[in-house]
Amino acid sequence: MGRRPEFAYRKAMGWKIALIVVGSLGLPVVNNWAGGLPIASADPGNGFMRIQDVSASLALGLMLAFPVELFTQASYRRQIRRHREEIQRLEEENRKMNVQMLREKERRGAEWLAELESSRAARKGKYSPSIKEIDSASPAEFEMTVRRLMERDGLKAEVIGGRGDQAVDVLAVNAAGQAIAVQCKHTTRGRKVDSRVLYQINGTAGAVYEAGESMVVTNGSFTRDAAEWGARHGILLIDRDTLIKWAEDADHVYQLVDLALPV
Structure with a gap:
């Protein structure tokens, strides 16, 4: 112009x-x-x-x-x-x-x-842990499970979790080179994840890891405040019911949450 x-x-x-x-x-x-x-x-x-x-x-x-x-x-x-x-x-x-x-x-x-x-069967045969296996895993094993599920769905992923991870346990990258920061919260008592976890990853995902998407995965559930805060700030949440679909039913992660499609 x-x-x-x-x-x-x-x-x-x-x-x-x-x-x-x-x-x-x-x-x-x-x-x-x-x-x-x-x-x-x-x-x-x-x-x-x-x-x-x-x-x-x-x-x-x-x-x-x-x-x-x-x-x-x-x-x-x-x-x-x-x-x-x-x-x-x-x-x-x-x-x-x-x-x-x-x-x-x-x-x-x-x-x-x-x-x-159409590729659900192939994913299911490749890796589809049961929710019982996930519940009995340790927090570190849960992070590894999330990483493997990401890789099963065609993303590159690595476990970041540990001291100094700055609220990001798994960092995944899709086919378009877009980074997805994931915080994993494992529980054996059905505890709910509150908003503080979302505050943490919201502050570090982009600033530290240059991730365009943030996600929190738990085998439990989220408080209502956490769910509302996540929806308001674009943080993707995978709770127990969604995790079962992801792991046992082999739904693709892009079918479960509103990730930007790498097309």
Whole structure:
């Protein structure tokens, strides 16, 4: 999109000044020439410009300059109108292009999700731990389970958990190179995960690990405050019921949570 057009006002001003000067000098010169007087003379009585001549000359110069001013303003208005029309045209083209790209992305996303459904059996045969196995695992083993589930679903994943992990236990990367920071909360007593866990990963996922997505996985559940806070701040939550679908039923992680599709 081009810049707002700027009419050559300096050039127009030069023309106006030139016309004023020509008009101011032209009238006495013509009058003197017509009267047979010298065009210029030091003698006040012999061709020197009178007050009447000066006033009439200035008026003539201004009259000659007035059309230039009108032409300048009209030209500028035409340029502004063409500029606005060009902006509207480009905005409309951009809107149509964005709509087309969005539709294409939705189409490819739908096809990709359909392929995930058809490959469920392969995922189930590759790795599908039961919820009983998950419940009996240690916190470190739970982190490994989440990593393996991510890898089963085609993501690259590594366990970060440990001292200094800064609230991220597993870091996964999808096919588009987008990072997903995961906090794993294992419980054997059905305890609920509260909002403090979400605060922690929300503060470190992007700042420390440059992750575009944050996720908390638990074999328990979330408090209502945590669920509401996560929805409000875009943190993806996998609770016990969703974990069963992910592990035992071999649902793909992209079918369970609203991750940005790598298409």
